[in-house]
Amino acid sequence: MAPNRRTVNIRGREYPVLLPSLRDPRLHVAAVLLTLQVLGQTVLDFRLSVAQILICLATGALIEFGYGFFKDKVIMWPASGLLTGNSAAFILRVPGTFHGQWWSTRGYWIFIGVVAVSMASKYLIRWRGRHIFNPSNLGLVLAFVALGPQYTEPQDLWWIPMGPWMIVTYAILIGGGLAIGWELKLLGLELGYMVAFAIFVALALAPVPDHCMIASWHATPICGRELWQILVTSPELLIFAFFMVPDPRTVPDGQLGRLVFGVLVAFASVLLIGPTTLEFWTKTAILASLVFLCAGRFALARLLEPIEEAGGVREGIRRMGWAAPGAVGVSLLLMAVLPLSAEASLHSPEPAPELPDGSTPKLSLTVGAAGQDIGSWTFQRAGNALPPAGGTSPTSASGRVWILPPIPKVTIPDNVHAFDPSLDQATANSWAHDAVLDLMIESEARRAHDMTMAGQGATGDDALKEFTDVVRQDISAGKYVQKTYSFDRVQLTLFLPKFSTQARRLVGVTLHGTTTLVTRDASGKVLSQQTLSYAKSWGLAGDTDHLVLVNDYTDLTLA
Numbered sequence: 001m002a003p004n005r006r007t008v009n010i011r012g013r014e015y016p017v018l019l020p021s022l023r024d025p026r027l028h029v030a031a032v033l034l035t036l037q038v039l040g041q042t043v044l045d046f047r048l049s050v051a052q053i054l055i056c057l058a059t060g061a062l063i064e065f066g067y068g069f070f071k072d073k074v075i076m077w078p079a080s081g082l083l084t085g086n087s088a089a090f091i092l093r094v095p096g097t098f099h100g101q102w103w104s105t106r107g108y109w110i111f112i113g114v115v116a117v118s119m120a121s122k123y124l125i126r127w128r129g130r131h132i133f134n135p136s137n138l139g140l141v142l143a144f145v146a147l148g149p150q151y152t153e154p155q156d157l158w159w160i161p162m163g164p165w166m167i168v169t170y171a172i173l174i175g176g177g178l179a180i181g182w183e184l185k186l187l188g189l190e191l192g193y194m195v196a197f198a199i200f201v202a203l204a205l206a207p208v209p210d211h212c213m214i215a216s217w218h219a220t221p222i223c224g225r226e227l228w229q230i231l232v233t234s235p236e237l238l239i240f241a242f243f244m245v246p247d248p249r250t251v252p253d254g255q256l257g258r259l260v261f262g263v264l265v266a267f268a269s270v271l272l273i274g275p276t277t278l279e280f281w282t283k284t285a286i287l288a289s290l291v292f293l294c295a296g297r298f299a300l301a302r303l304l305e306p307i308e309e310a311g312g313v314r315e316g317i318r319r320m321g322w323a324a325p326g327a328v329g330v331s332l333l334l335m336a337v338l339p340l341s342a343e344a345s346l347h348s349p350e351p352a353p354e355l356p357d358g359s360t361p362k363l364s365l366t367v368g369a370a371g372q373d374i375g376s377w378t379f380q381r382a383g384n385a386l387p388p389a390g391g392t393s394p395t396s397a398s399g400r401v402w403i404l405p406p407i408p409k410v411t412i413p414d415n416v417h418a419f420d421p422s423l424d425q426a427t428a429n430s431w432a433h434d435a436v437l438d439l440m441i442e443s444e445a446r447r448a449h450d451m452t453m454a455g456q457g458a459t460g461d462d463a464l465k466e467f468t469d470v471v472r473q474d475i476s477a478g479k480y481v482q483k484t485y486s487f488d489r490v491q492l493t494l495f496l497p498k499f500s501t502q503a504r505r506l507v508g509v510t511l512h513g514t515t516t517l518v519t520r521d522a523s524g525k526v527l528s529q530q531t532l533s534y535a536k537s538w539g540l541a542g543d544t545d546h547l548v549l550v551n552d553y554t555d556l557t558l559a
Contacts, residue, residue: 008075015069018076025184026079029243032176033086036169036239043165045559046155047097049104052111053089059115060085067123080122080135085115087136087244091236091287092143093153098496098557110151114139133294134250141291144284154283157234158217161418166235173235177242186246188255192262193241198232200270204338211342215279216497216504217559219420231273231282240286250294252301254308261300265293267338274341404436405484410509411491415559419494419505432490434547435509435538442467442549443483449475456548463538463549479527480520485534487513493537495556508537508553 006017040046064081068074094107118139122131143152160166181187205228212221222230251261268289276282410428441457458464474481489512494505515534519527539551
């Protein structure tokens, strides 16, 4: 006897009710992704808000529920819609959203649009009763290509330094991915992709060691073996390999077809990565590889059909006839193309991720009012800077001796060292010394009302203006302020850029302690004295002999 079917009567119509099942693999995938989302909101520092996640989940769920209710006349648990929304939220980021902004709805229209387009592709782009593309994959790629880095960014390839929580993350990713792959008989596809990707990246980079990727979380371009390691071990790549590529509805049905499909997606990933230099486009290229292979999977299934039906590789190859050696030849030719693709990036201009709108700054080849070329201008200015010819004679000279307050040992946090491994203790100590020296120069410049001296310790509209403004105020008020410092803690700190999270992170010197201000009138009489707490972060720049204060990083968001 058939079990009673759950139904709901609405205005005289019976609507079947389809509830979730614990055996549904989509729930297993959702459980892994939601666990990672929780880790991302707590310890992995995802630049994604809870509100943005809920927006994606609600959009996907409402679209699928509405489609089932109005078209199929059923009331269903929207498992696919929730999974699509969760996948989109996991990878999609909007510049300007920072970790800890739990209820930020920044870019809500982008999240809604991506999920809506993803769900629409599932219902509208179909072939033989099956949707062609992985829904969230197609929606994300279209968003990244159409909107670019000004409005969107994929999740970083690197998350946090290796530690206990990163080990837990890898365990969940790999363990959950392999378990679900085994359950869905997609393990061959997953392993085929990962192994082939590692091999293809090595083949592409070995002849082209100068191919590099610029990432916001790394101080210098990532090249060669380091780039291979970053790509192959990236948790974001594992998300793609274990939870996006192996979609049972958008891959071939046969085991051989699935294995070959995974290998071809890996090949397409590496081929598309080749011309890219910015991490944004590297991640977009990896995602786009699945779009292309999903579009061609029916042709792939037809090509492999003789082997699948023959029940053995040898018999299948015999049935393929001349197509078999042709396929081998094409495969070898395609592998030879990988280094050429990687070399293509060497012929493009150096990217400038610092610009939030994705544009590249233009460098003029002429300087000065007369429009001289750079070489002539440099030669002329260098000649003018030389002292006049003639004899020399002794003359008097004088100089300042700066006495600095004691500087504690500089702390280098793990995330700073991971961002720039070249920042050793000696470099950190030198930066701290120069920062304190610059503050002493600015203190004396304020006491002496000396604008010229102020320019010796700071530069730029940010740092220098802060000091010259107070000098002007003192001059206007007819007072003289002596500022001294005492420091109890100094460290290097990693910050996110103010205008674009795709730009490189910023390393500043953070000083903690107290500052004492003694105010005198023109006769030297003390008018007031106060001691205040001091906690500021400075960005420095300049030559190696003396770095000067350039930017105040105090109000920036920690990376």
